[in-house]
Amino acid sequence: MADKTAIIIGAGPAGLTAAYKLLTDTDIKPIVLEETGFIGGISRTAEYHGNRMDLGGHRFFSKNEEIMNLWREIMPLQGTPARDDTLLDRKKPLAPGGPDPEKTDRVMLVRNRVSRIFYLRKFFDYPISLKAQTFxxxxxxxxxxxxxxxxxxxIFKRKEESLGDFYINRFGKPLYEMFFEDYTEKVWGVHPGKISPDWGAQRVKGLSLSKAVLSILKKPFVGNSSKNVETSLIEEFNYPKKGPGQLWEQLAELVREKGGEIRMNTRVTEIHGENGHVAAVTAAGDDGEATRLTGDYFLSSMPVKDLVCGMCDVPANVREVAEALPYRDFITVGLLLKRLEIKNETKMKTVGNIVPDCWIYVQERDVKLGRLQIFNNWSPYMVEDLENTIFVGLEYFCNEGDDMWTMPDEKFIEFAIGELEKIDVIRRENVLDSVRINVKKAYPAYFGSYARFGEVRDFLDTFDNLYCIGRNGQHKYNNMDHSMLTAIEAVAAICGNKKSKNDIWNVNTETEYHETKSGA
Structure with missing residues (x-):
């Protein structure tokens, strides 16, 4: 495979993993083309006035040991979980005899996972528990x-024709209506009754109310290992010291050091293929000048919609389905605060005694806010002045071009502050600073023309040297580890000269995995 080139579209988790694996396992040179000026895709870390934002919230854990080892290879793991839920003191070593955290940037921390639901202006455990406080x-x-x-x-199982049916079968209709129905509609903009149950098959999978109860009963005997419990019930996770983007930036450096090439602000506009073979792509830089890049292999993590629209001689049915594929876009508002109005009534100790949650699912029906992140709790290094300020992220789900998406920044920030004030989480006078970030095509959706996605996949699979990887590359709501696995499978297919792409598409189809909330 010497002197061969792979063109990789996208510098997110899938694209960077593919580049790294090609450099470590083959003689193929990767050229990564990234449309934006940022590494990591939606998994990047955004920085504003010294404070850092995790766009969507990214916990580093996986049931796949290869992925866990790869993360540790990229960024060493330091520290031990704070068993009393005390956040790491930035002035203390990460572990006994460990490095000074102020002098060591590129490390993964071990963090405690706390996520709750905010409903009826009260906190509920997530997943729902059977504690007295819940009742x-x-x-x-x-x-x-x-x-x-x-x-x-x-007793009476529904035929699962929609995501709503899927939830009701596992939690019952009243719990579904209380904790899933409205939130899901916030996320996707359509009622769960109109969403394919495929969503549940990927994201809810093995979890149900009975599984949550069983996990509590088993915990004293099996511990917290990710191999022993449902992933939604995992209580610890790894996290880069300065947010998820830090790991992907480190991986990008490793790719460059090993001889790979990464071209930023370079958008692929055309894919040139015929007779079942891709020969080249056309890409445009910031200056608008188009460049034709030839290659032997092509790995795409760009949205399937854009990939197909950039091709010639696409069958009419395939183009029709691809052009109509639905996506959900994302807005996050970062607020730097003096304080929160919600009180820490848990037994968990935190810096400043704020609530211990990494994120809070906002189930309240009188606001559009979907989720609230508290970056202090992800890592103490996400906030510049940890002792005196709190940095939060308000997450909204929308469609590109709608009223929320097009609202001017200042007006939208005022709207977001008003929503948090309305549900008694903050007071406007405690806001010190603010920023807004929009993210396009954050979530591939499971309704509309998605029902015919197989027609698109079959067409793309006719190209022998084209490999679709990652969340948008497969129009599948993958997490970071599954996106990485699609890249690993693609490189394995290249090395093994496999004609079938099934192993790549079949990633994230097992029966156990992730979150029960229909969110990021």
């Missing part, structure tokens, strides 16, 4: 309805 928060009538609803769902 107190719900009230007697809701608790009774939830119990009878769950029993009914356990």
């Amino acid at each position: 107190i928060n719900m009230g007697f009538s809701r608790t009774m309805m939830a119990g009878f609803g769950y029993m009914r769902s356990a």
